[in-house]
Amino acid sequence: MIYYWHKIIINGCGNITFLKIPTKIDSSRKVIHVDMDAFFASVEERENPQYKKKALVVAPDPRKHNHHGVVTTANYNARKYGVHSAMPAQKALDLIPSSELVLKDPNFTLYQEVSQQIHDIFSDVTDVYESVALDEAYLDVTENKLDETNTIKIANYIQQRILKETGLTSSVGISYNKFLAKIASGYRKPFGRTIVLKEYALEFMSNIPIEKFNGIGKVMQEKLHSMDVYTGADLQDLSQDTFLNTFGKMGYIMYRRINGIDEAPVNNLRERKSIGRERTFTQNLVTDEQIFKELKRISEMVSADLSKKRLHGKTIVLKVRDDQFETTTKRMTFQDYIYEQDDIYRIALDIYDKLDIVDKKIRLLGITLTNLDSLSFEELSLNLFSKEDN
Template identity: 50%
Template sequence: MFNVLGGVDLAEWLEVPLQYHTERKIIHVDMDAFYASVEIREHPELKNKAVVIAHDPRKNHGHGVVTTANYVARRYGVHSAMPAAQALKLIPSNELVFVPPHFDLYRQVSNQVHQIFHQVTEMIEPISLDEAFLDVTHNKKQEPNTIKLAKWIQQQIFKETHLTCSLGISYNKFLAKVASDHNKPIGRTIIRPEQALVFLHDLPIEQFFGVGKKTQAVLHDLNIYTGGDLIKVPQMTLIRRFNKMGFIMYQHARGVDDSPVQGQRKRRSIGKERTYSPEIQAEERVKRQLQLISQLVAEELAKKQLHGRVLVLKMRNSDFVTTTKRQSVDQYLNEAEQIFKIAWQLWQTYGDLADGIRLLGVTVTDLYPQSFENIDLPLFEQ
């Protein structure tokens, strides 16, 4: 017997035909190191520095989480969701600059970029402040050449914001997202229908959407290491092992993604919270509770096949004073360990046991289907 997910018997997925929709023209726009690039634009003296968007742990009792970093810092191994203190160990002090995030500024610039998108199409599906899908099959400029259109978008963004972006072009959202990560920064990559299977053949299975460490281990046990291995596995086998995710992996191995660009995607959030009586008085108990709550949030995200890029920690003390702190990252969050790591860093930075803790909550927001996540690729460049 198959399980039932979302009210659909998984046996029905076996009857769903593959729909390529190769007539679609999809562009995925991904701003390059967006937050860090905005800060460098505002402060040109940072141009050749390793810029890390985070509160300086030297001024914050060793606490802080990396939101993102520019490409200079990334070459040292710094990445989002890393403890800021670790960046101190990786980057020479004469090169490293911590800059606290300024989200109001980032939202302002993001709105400016979206105004450029609207000059091309109204079929715009935002993922976050720095990413969006555009369906340009029918566009306002009446331009049939998608590469020319992508080039115009890229140049216009630079002209109006002095920021760079990378673009992925293909016939569906999955491949467009994959393509935009291929040649960053300032890249333009196209995956045509006749290239898709060759492109995916050598793609490591870790870089397919939704394949976390646990799923990766199971796939490796099945001797599945690349897209070429995945495409050999019968659909029934994947569905039995991975339920709905197995059906999606089966589709993506064949370059299929039938999901349309949705111009009005509703922002959602998933969170869990717990109240305590008597109040929590020990930090070790806070840690255990955040681990538990993070696990519950991760399970709900997995159930709904969602992941997000903003984590919110909610704290309420015995006087019913409620504090919320949020952290944005440039990698999607869906695993309990990831969620807890950031929640714990926020607690260490902002938490206070002086009046006890009556409530703790963890929420992941800026959500998007797990069909897409950041990956790096080594093929087809234009």
């Protein structure tokens, strides 16, 4: 049985005590997280089969853009060389032998069309699905249009239809809550299918190093290490009192999740959230140095806001307004989530460079991150469970 704490204020004097109340894990839901495998790159490979044997990087060619450009995604061959989303495209060139490398400009119109096909399949399974981005979604299949009670069969149906209708592979995670389903979808990529049952949830998370928990930054890692906490099992050994006193609200969330509790619903009415900052300048920015300095400052603020709200996103929007009050916006979408300050800044610089502004008299700059989702565990390669444990 899992326990959690409620704060109680006594007599309004500010004295806080904690009341331990037993809570049973609700495992009645059936949640599937579908995550397309290297989506942008896979679409490009479908259109150009010769790319499958190459290290494909979806990014503007820096050799044609003054060594600028960032990676939106890379296929698995390219990832073997250490290439990942938000990396400078020039670094990808340095890491991958020229004989193996293929650089392809992103085609977001095509990606959106394919994404719509996939989401149409979701709607044939259930009306209760939450689209997180072009390439992933949560589905609550506790009740479903297939009248199927076996969640493995539902997951297999989704994967096979996606493969047949789009020629693309997906990985799925199955569990009783969103948090665990998302971890499971990254367990056996590509084309994987993994189940995490309630009775195995704690074991599943126990061997994960805390450095692999997305959202636990270096400062928190150092604090946990000072407490002799290095793995998920070590986290599970901490009392909720320790979590609350050490990490506050995030500690409460961490404690529940590390003990298999996540009651967040699959929200098919999910609003498109965004986090952004913009600055209006009393004196126009006229040099690259001024503009880059302000973009870095705004990137820091956006990253800090994301960290406070425990969010990350896949689309960055840059807003520029000149002295004639003409406003220009341009966006860039990535396969993987973005929240680090350096990544946001580098991407903002790349977008700004593409605007090709000649007469620099900038009155306003803004950076916004959209396609947001809660920080969760990173995709992991573990050897605890088979693809189909149920």
